[in-house]
Amino acid sequence: MKILAVLYKGGKAAVEEPRLLGTLENRLGLSDWLQSLGHEFIVTDDKEGPESVFQKELPDTDILITTPFHPGYLTGDLIRNKAHKLKLAVTAGVGSDHVDLNAANEKKIIVAEVTGSNVVSVAEHVVMDILALVRNLIPAHEMIERGDWVVADIARNAFDLEGKVVGTLGCGRIGFRVLKRLTGFDCKELLYYDYAPLPAAAEKEIGARRVEDLHEFLGQCDIITINAPLHEGTRGLVNKELLQHVKKGAWIVNTARGAICDRIAIKEALESGHINGYAGDVWDVQPAPKDHPWRTMKNPLGGGNGMTPHYSGTTLDAQKRYADGTRDILERFFKGEDQIPANVIVADGGYATKAYGQRK
Ligand code: NAD
Secondary structure, three states: OEEEEEOEOOHHHHHHOOOOOOEOOOHHHOHHHHHHOOOEEEEEOOOOOOOOHHHHHHHHOOEEEEOOOOOOOEOHHHHHHOOOOOOEEEEOOOOOOOEOHHHHHHOOOEEEEOOOOOHHHHHHHHHHHHHHHHOOHHHHHHHHHHOOOOHHHHHOOOOOOOOOEEEEEOOOHHHHHHHHHHHHHOOOEEEEEOOOOOOHHHHHHHOEEEOOOHHHHHHHOOEEEEOOOOOOOOOOOEOHHHHOOOOOOEEEEEOOOHHHEOHHHHHHHHHHOOEEEEEEOOOOOOOOOOOOHHHHOOOOOOOOEEEOOOOOOOOHHHHHHHHHHHHHHHHHHHHOOOOOHHHEEEEOOEEOOOOOOOOO
C-alpha cells in the first residue's frame, strides 16, 4: 500500500532529539516497520496548494496520516476529486477537523484518531495558560528581560485564581481533566457547558455544575476554557455577538481549535478591554501568518496575550503515545481487525462519535 504522512519539519531539533517522533525527519518511528511489510511510505511537510507533495501524492495514496499541529487539509474538493484510492485517514493526535468529515462519509473513508493520546498534555497547558493570564505572568517576565522593575504596573492587573468561576465549553476528556486539575485551587465554582452531560459520578468527583444555556454559562464565568472539537456547530461560535455575553474582564483560553473563535472579534474584545486576556496554542490557519493579529494583540494595559505555536498536545510524552497509537491503528487496518471504538471518528459512511456535533 502507499502511505502518505504530512508532518511538521523538525530540522536540527529532530536530529538532536530522536524522541521528536512526530516530525518529517523521525517519521513517527514507522519507517522501518512499514518498509519491512513492503509498504511505500512517503513523508512530507509540503502541504499547501496543487503543486505540494501532499496534493501530488494524494491520488494514489491508500492511507493518509496527518497531525493537527501541521495539518494537511483534506478538503471536500480533494476527497471528491483527488483522493481516488484513499481508504483510511489517520490523525496522529486528537482532533480531525482538518479532514472534511462529511465528504469522507460520502466516500466511505475511515477517519481515525489516537483518542486520549494527548489529553493530559493539553489539560496541563490549559491550567498553565489560565495561571499565566490571571496572574499577569507574561508582561511581568517581559519587564524583567527589558531591564525594568515597576511592580505596580504588573500588580494592577494580577489576580488570584482562588475565588474565581472557571467554566469549560466542552467537557469531554480534556475539559474534564482541566476542571479536575483545578479542584486544588479553591475556585468559587467549576462550570461546564456541553450537550452531553457528565456522568453523575464524574460531576460529583470534581464538584462541577452544568449550565445548559450558553449565554448564561458565559455570563457566569471569570475564566472560559474552550475544549470542544471544531465542527459545523462550533466554527466561528465565539464571535462578536457571543462575546457580548462574556463577563467584562474575563479571560479566555482556547487550546481546542482556532477557528472556534472569530479572529477579529477576539482582537477587538481584547483591545477594548472587554476581555482581559486570551491564550492558547491553536490558530484558524496553521502555521499562522506572520501578520496574524493574535500574535501581537494586547489589552489596554499592554498584556493579556498568552498565544504560543500549536504545541500543547505534542510534548515528547504525547508524541510517544500518538506514534504508538498510529501504529496500532495501521496494524489493525492491515490485519482487517476492528479499530478501538473510541478512536473511530467516521466509518461506513457515518459518524461513529457523538463529539462532532449533534446529528440525527
Ligand atoms: P472529547 O471528544 O473527549 O470531548 C469533546 C467534548 O466536546 C464532548 O463532550 C462533546 O460533547 C463536546 N462538544 C462538542 N460540540 C460541542 C458544542 N457545540 N458545545 C459544547 N460542547 C460540545 O475530545 P477531547 O479529547 O476532550 O478533545 C477536544 C478537542 O480538543 C479536540 O477535538 C481537538 O480539537 C482539541 N485538541 C487540541 C490539542 C492541542 O494540541 N491543542 C490536542 C488535543 C485535542
